[in-house]
């Protein structure tokens with residue numbers, strides 16, 4: 593299996609932290625950014641709840657709470673992109 597030659601992308605200008613940047617990763621990032629309303633790189637419980645409401649998911653505080661706890665692996669009260677990604681990929 594030969595490696596594909598590197599394509600010079602116009603949009604993807606990041607220095608590669610991970611070698612394999614899949615399409616879904618980019619999609620996920622966009623979803624993550626929608627959730628992260630203040631753009632600080634993490635999703636708070638409030639942001640999660642608001643985003644879910646906007647998506648038409650009416651969840652109670654308790655449900656959001658439970659979901660948040662499941663996603664927030666390191667229990668620091670914020671959902672990082674990594675944690676978010678695990679949530680999506682885990683279902």
Ligand SMILES: [Ca+2]
Nearest residue numbers: 628630632634
């Ligand atoms: Ca945020």
Ligand SMILES: [Ca+2]
Nearest residue numbers: 664666668670
């Ligand atoms: Ca966390």
